[in-house]
Amino acid sequence: MKEETLSLKKAFKKAFINFISITPMMLAVIGLVGIMQVYLSPEILATFFGYGSMTDTLVGTVAGAVSMGQGMISYVVAEGLMEQGISHYALSAFILAWVTLGVVQLPSEASIFGVRFTFYRNVLTLISTIVIAYVTVLTVGLLS
Amino acid sequence: MKIQFKGMKFLSIVLIVYVILLIIETPDTLLAIEKSASILLSLLPLFLLIITITALINYFLKPKQIIKHFGKESGAKGIFYAVVGGIISHGPMYAWYGMLADMRSQGLKDGLIVTFMYARAIKLPLLPFMVDLFGLLFAIIITIYILIAAVLQGKIIDILEKSND
Numbered sequence: 330m331k332e333e334t335l336s337l338k339k340a341f342k343k344a345f346i347n348f349i350s351i352t353p354m355m356l357a358v359i360g361l362v363g364i365m366q367v368y369l370s371p372e373i374l375a376t377f378f379g380y381g382s383m384t385d386t387l388v389g390t391v392a393g394a395v396s397m398g399q400g401m402i403s404y405v406v407a408e409g410l411m412e413q414g415i416s417h418y419a420l421s422a423f424i425l426a427w428v429t430l431g432v433v434q435l436p437s438e439a440s441i442f443g444v445r446f447t448f449y450r451n452v453l454t455l456i457s458t459i460v461i462a463y464v465t466v467l468t469v470g471l472l473s
Numbered sequence: 474m475k476i477q478f479k480g481m482k483f484l485s486i487v488l489i490v491y492v493i494l495l496i497i498e499t500p501d502t503l504l505a506i507e508k509s510a511s512i513l514l515s516l517l518p519l520f521l522l523i524i525t526i527t528a529l530i531n532y533f534l535k536p537k538q539i540i541k542h543f544g545k546e547s548g549a550k551g552i553f554y555a556v557v558g559g560i561i562s563h564g565p566m567y568a569w570y571g572m573l574a575d576m577r578s579q580g581l582k583d584g585l586i587v588t589f590m591y592a593r594a595i596k597l598p599l600l601p602f603m604v605d606l607f608g609l610l611f612a613i614i615i616t617i618y619i620l621i622a623a624v625l626q627g628k629i630i631d632i633l634e635k636s637n638d
Contacts, residue, residue, distance in 0.1 A: 337532050344527035344575070346476055348520065351571045354480025356513075357487040358567050363509030364494070367501050404602040417607065421615060424603075428594045434567045436483045441570045442577070442586070449633055450587050450626075457591065457622040465615045473610060 354437040361433040369396055371409045378410065382418045386462050389419035390455065393426025395433075403427035417469075422462035429454045519564040527572040540580035547582070552624055555585040559592025559623065566590060583634055588627035594619045 374396070377388045393403070407420045430451060431438075439447040494502040534542070543551050562569060573586050595616055603612045 337528070340532035341524070341528040343531055344524045344572075347527065347575050348524050348571045350476050351479050351574075353478050353484040354570075355567055357480055357484040358565075359509050359512050359516075360484075360487040360491065360505075362512055363505040363507075364490070364502075366508050367505040400596050400599050401602070404599060404606060408606060411606065417611075421607070421611075425594055425615075425619075428596065429591055431566060434565075437480055437567055437570060440479055440483070441574045442583075445637070446583055446586075446630075449630055450590065453587070453626045453629060454591060457626060461615065461618045461622055465611065465618055468614050469608070469611050472614075 351437070351441065354440065358431075358434050358437055365396060365433065371406045374406065375410055375413050375415065378413075378415045378419050382416055382463075382466075385416050385419035386422045386459055389415075389422035389462065390426045390430070390458050393423040393428075393458075394430035394455075396423075396427055400428055417466045418462055421465055422458055425458045425462060426455075429458060516564060516568060519568055522563075523568055523572055527575055530572070530576065536579040539576055543576065543581040543585055545582050547585070551582070551585050552588060552627065555588040555627065556592045556620065556623060559589040560595045560597060562589070562593055566593065582631065584627035584631035587630045588623045591619065591623035591626050594623075 374392050377392060378385050380388070396403070396406070403424045407424055410423070411420055435447065435451070438450075442450075491502060491506070494505070530539075541547070542554065547554075569589075573581070573589070577583070577586065600612055600616075603615075607615075
């Protein structure tokens with residue numbers, strides 16, 4: 330029993346040390362997120378849209394990838410963009426990219442998982458996001 | 474156990490950017506610092522949760538078991554755990570890097586990390602917002618496509634890893 334308690338303590342210590350070791354990286358990402366939230370407002374984002382469904386999907390993906398913050402914020406921003414007439418293609422790509430891609434966290438991801446893994450994952454995610462956004466809107470159009 | 478900090482260069486670059494911005498655009502930069510501090514504070518409970526989950530995984534799952542459930546031979550069960558884990562995991566992706574890296578060092582395969590990361594696009598608490606914004610049909614269809622993409626991405630990464638070995 331004593332041994333188990335010590336092991337649990339050890340497990341917590343190990344988890345804590347592992348977590349602490351990546352705090353500089355997380356602080357850097359959080360710092361960048363703060364800058365992005367101030368300098369990349371929904372008004373600025375809206376100016377990039379409105380050039381056709383394919384271009385808007387690509388722009389939505391890039392905009393979502395460079396924007397960061399709580400997932401909830403992506404919906405608030407998307408709602409504002411929708412009111413300005415931005416297409417569903419762009420908005421779904423934007424929301425998906427917001428959660429799955431992250432330009433500001435790329436250095437951390439590469440440092441922890443390796444450049445090759447980060448490259449493959451982000452390329453696959455980028456392609457998936459564009460395809461899903463496009464195909465979802467098409468499917469919904471067909472079914473409704 | 475010695476702590477080896479990761480990302481010191483990255484943090485230094487961000488700090489330099491802040492110093493430059495502070496000189497050029499003081500009010501906006503102060504706002505950025507305020508926003509960053511508020512993000513950090515809001516994430517503290519999540520950090521505690523992640524440390525606890527990592528410790529419990531380390532305690533209950535020995536490397537052999539991690540390899541069995543999440544390793545190269547884990548099969549459909551591993552994919553299921555990765556998808557469910559991705560869907561229920563909360564907070565930003567970078568907060569989970571430490572736990573994933575820890576499990577990876579004990580045998581977690583890359584394909585499942587990728588599946589976990591993409592399945593995080595399904596945010597259960599945010600589904601009502603999606604339904605409100607795009608409609609129920611849209612929410613159902615995009616969720617199905619995300620699940621398919623999460624599994625496919627994992628499979629592709631595994632194939633790429635194998636071909637590179």
